[in-house]
Amino acid sequence: MTEAPHGTAGARRPTGTLERQGGIGGQRDEEPDSLSDGHEAAALLRESRASVEPGLRSAVASLPASMRRIALYHFGWQHADGTPAAGNAGKAIRPALVLASAAALGGPAARAAAVPAAAAVELVHNFTLLHDDVMDRDTTRRHRPTAWTVFGDADAILAGDALQALALRLLAADPHPASAAAAARLADCVMELCEGQHADTAMERRAPDEVTLDETLAMAEAKTGALLGCACALGALYAGAADQDVEALDAFGREAGLAFQLIDDVIGIWGDPRRTGKPAGADLAARKKSLPVVAALTSGTPAAAELAALYAAPYDEDREDLERSALAVERAGGRDWAQTQAADRMARAMQELARAVPDPGAAGGLLALAEFVTRRST
Numbered sequence: 001m002t003e004a005p006h007g008t009a010g011a012r013r014p015t016g017t018l019e020r021q022g023g024i025g026g027q028r029d030e031e032p033d034s035l036s037d038g039h040e041a042a043a044l045l046r047e048s049r050a051s052v053e054p055g056l057r058s059a060v061a062s063l064p065a066s067m068r069r070i071a072l073y074h075f076g077w078q079h080a081d082g083t084p085a086a087g088n089a090g091k092a093i094r095p096a097l098v099l100a101s102a103a104a105l106g107g108p109a110a111r112a113a114a115v116p117a118a119a120a121v122e123l124v125h126n127f128t129l130l131h132d133d134v135m136d137r138d139t140t141r142r143h144r145p146t147a148w149t150v151f152g153d154a155d156a157i158l159a160g161d162a163l164q165a166l167a168l169r170l171l172a173a174d175p176h177p178a179s180a181a182a183a184a185r186l187a188d189c190v191m192e193l194c195e196g197q198h199a200d201t202a203m204e205r206r207a208p209d210e211v212t213l214d215e216t217l218a219m220a221e222a223k224t225g226a227l228l229g230c231a232c233a234l235g236a237l238y239a240g241a242a243d244q245d246v247e248a249l250d251a252f253g254r255e256a257g258l259a260f261q262l263i264d265d266v267i268g269i270w271g272d273p274r275r276t277g278k279p280a281g282a283d284l285a286a287r288k289k290s291l292p293v294v295a296a297l298t299s300g301t302p303a304a305a306e307l308a309a310l311y312a313a314p315y316d317e318d319r320e321d322l323e324r325s326a327l328a329v330e331r332a333g334g335r336d337w338a339q340t341q342a343a344d345r346m347a348r349a350m351q352e353l354a355r356a357v358p359d360p361g362a363a364g365g366l367l368a369l370a371e372f373v374t375r376r377s378t
Contacts, residue, residue, distance in 0.1 A: 100369055
């Protein structure tokens, strides 16, 4: 059973983690804040982008012209009119996890060999972003209009489909002995992602009192944890790791991914739009049953009843509606529960990482990336 929301202030420090483990908070799909805020992770992310971007650009360039134009826009490499752009293509956390996992278990040679797998994971991630934006009707990503608002629903969906096909083609064309197992694992992950997205959309159609915290956590693991776990597992496969180490790194990524989602859901309610690139309170306006919201709704508090009443009524673009909803979530313990749960999930992630990579020196890159996802500020 999951823990009930409670009234402790802020996040607890996870037990068994390094002292440098940071607090909760940060940006949705944006650059690291600065080198002083997670400088090791920032360096790893830059190195990952530098390693993976040539393969990504080459893969996207191979798309038919109609799909290529949308993908180039989505990645921030072109404006909508086709002129070059120097936009933000995202943090590249997932490819960085592939490369860091390969390096932790197989050294520099394994990291170099895993670049196609890292590119494949990033293509799948962006396939999900294109589809999610259409389904969620999100109009902004990375401080730009989303692809569907520029090119239409159908073309954005098709571009996402094309990116998924590119990902599997990259692995199919890779002569590395682990590529077949990696392709199968990535395909399984895509099916799990789809299952999680289906559960998410189905929950949105249900009344607030019909959604449980356990099923919301399971949905979040499928939607977010699965791909981070898959990224770590692919790196382990390219390092030639034993099965138990592959599974331990998958579990590490899943737990870190769930912590990431918990933090992202907090940001979806209380994040600064100047940093997140999304409108303030967008998740509340959409009546999304995010993890802090469900924790609040199931808390049995007077604030839970108030929140349920607000969620039962349609959003009318009244700023007071968003403020009342956010306050109700906080008073019902949803924010504190999400922050504490994120810290606990990171503690579990560290335990799984120690199983596969007991040497802290070898695990340093993965530790830095795990810390980064818990240091995002609202």
